[in-house]
Amino acid sequence: MIGLSHYLVISAALFSFGIMCVLTRKNAINVLMGIELILNAANLNLIAFSKFSTGNIDGQIFAIFIIVVAAAEAAVGLAIVLSMYRILRSVNLDRADTLKG
Amino acid sequence: MDKNLLSQIVFYFFAVLTIGSAAVVVFARSLIRSAFALLFTFFGVAALYAYLGADFLAATQMVIYVGGILVLILFGIMLTHKLYDLKIKTASVQLIPAVIAVVAVFAVLAFFMLRTQWFQSGSMLSGPTTASIGNLLMQDFILPFEVASVLLLLALIGAAMIVRRRPE
Numbered sequence: 001m002i003g004l005s006h007y008l009v010i011s012a013a014l015f016s017f018g019i020m021c022v023l024t025r026k027n028a029i030n031v032l033m034g035i036e037l038i039l040n041a042a043n044l045n046l047i048a049f050s051k052f053s054t055g056n057i058d059g060q061i062f063a064i065f066i067i068v069v070a071a072a073e074a075a076v077g078l079a080i081v082l083s084m085y086r087i088l089r090s091v092n093l094d095r096a097d098t099l100k101g
Numbered sequence: 102m103d104k105n106l107l108s109q110i111v112f113y114f115f116a117v118l119t120i121g122s123a124a125v126v127v128f129a130r131s132l133i134r135s136a137f138a139l140l141f142t143f144f145g146v147a148a149l150y151a152y153l154g155a156d157f158l159a160a161t162q163m164v165i166y167v168g169g170i171l172v173l174i175l176f177g178i179m180l181t182h183k184l185y186d187l188k189i190k191t192a193s194v195q196l197i198p199a200v201i202a203v204v205a206v207f208a209v210l211a212f213f214m215l216r217t218q219w220f221q222s223g224s225m226l227s228g229p230t231t232a233s234i235g236n237l238l239m240q241d242f243i244l245p246f247e248v249a250s251v252l253l254l255l256a257l258i259g260a261a262m263i264v265r266r267r268p269e
Contacts, residue, residue, distance in 0.1 A: 001105075002108075002109060002112050002152075004219055004221065005214060005215050006112070006116070007149065007153070008211075008214040008215075009211050009214065009215070010116050010119060010120060010149070012207055012210040012211050012214060013120045013123070013207065014119065014120065014123055014142075014146075015206075015207075015210070016203045016204075016206055016207040016210070017120075017123040017124060017126065017127050017203075018123075019202075019203050019206060020127050020199055020200070020203045021126060021127045023195070023199040023202070023203070024127070024193040024194055024195060024196055024199045025127075025192075025193060025194075026192045026193070026194055027132060027192075029132065029174060029177050029178055029181065030132060030135055032174065032177075033126055033135060033136070033139050033174065034126075034127070036139065036166070036170060037123055037126065037139075037142065040142070040143070040146050040166075043146075043158075044146060044149060044150075047150055047153050047155050047158060048153060049219075050153075050155075051153045051154055051155075051225055052219070052221055052225065053219055053220055053221055053222065054222060055222040055223075055224040055225060057230055057233050057234060057237065058237075060155050060157070060158055060230060060234060061234065061237055061238065061242055063155075063158055064158065064161065064234070064238075065245060065249055067158075067161060067162070067165055067166075068249045068252065068253060069249075069252070070165075070166075070170065071165055071169060071170060071253070071256075072252055072253055072255075072256035073256075074169075074170045074173055074174070075173065075256050075257070075260040076256050076259055076260050076263070078173055078174070078176070078177040078260075079259070079260035079261075079263040079264045080263060081177055081181065082177065082180055082181065082263075082264045083263050083264055085180070085181040091181045094194075
């Protein structure tokens with residue numbers, strides 16, 4: 001029988017891969033992909049708890065708002081990446097070190 | 102019994118699809134391959150939503166993530182790399198410390214998630230959810246709904262402002 005813990009472990013794995021993506025990749029767009037993985041992991045947790053734990057639909061409403069915020073984040077994030085590319089001619093995050101002391 | 106076994110096989114198939122393609126997103130050398138692996142991750146998560154009885158959210162996931170965010174990411178890749186450069190490579194830094202940290206995070210998360218006795222109410226959600234989601238959004242959650250619409254408008258204007266070419 002598939003229970004709550006199955007979904008929690010899948011979501012923990014997705015979250016860990018997202019953190020890994022954010023920590024190790026040099027490309028700014030790849031870091032944005034990692035953030036999307038993390039948000040998906042959070043959504044999966046909310047919906048799993050909504051089904052198994054509370055028995056009402058509030059968790060799914062919360063997930064919808066997270067999807068809205070993820071869409072806004074992707075749009076603004078990619079705009080920042082494009083702007084960075086225009087200035088530095090590169091999306092390598094190591095090149096964006098102007099503020100480094 | 103037979104139906105139960107079949108549903109477990111389908112669940113594990115989508116679980117492996119989701120986690121495997123997430124691993125490809127993280128470890129692939131080519132940026133394009135990462136983006137297309139992300140497509141399969143989103144698809145697998147949508148299937149898991151459907152498995153949890155969240156039919157409206159499964160459809161939303163397909164439309165917004167696969168149709169919107171992934172296309173946006175592909176546009177971003179195409180606009181920031183030269184199109185004739187077929188091998189869009191991306192490097193990884195500090196792989197070993199990151200692997201150690203991430204494995205530790207995963208171990209702690211999984212350990213406590215499996216050990217905790219979560220509260221489980223007897224009544225599980227069942228049946229289509231779209232009508233009740235619409236009712237809740239228009240009644241109990243009307244303020245967050247309106248704030249979300251303002252947020253989307255701000256993101257739209259902000260993104261256009263940021264990428265706009267400024268006159269010299």
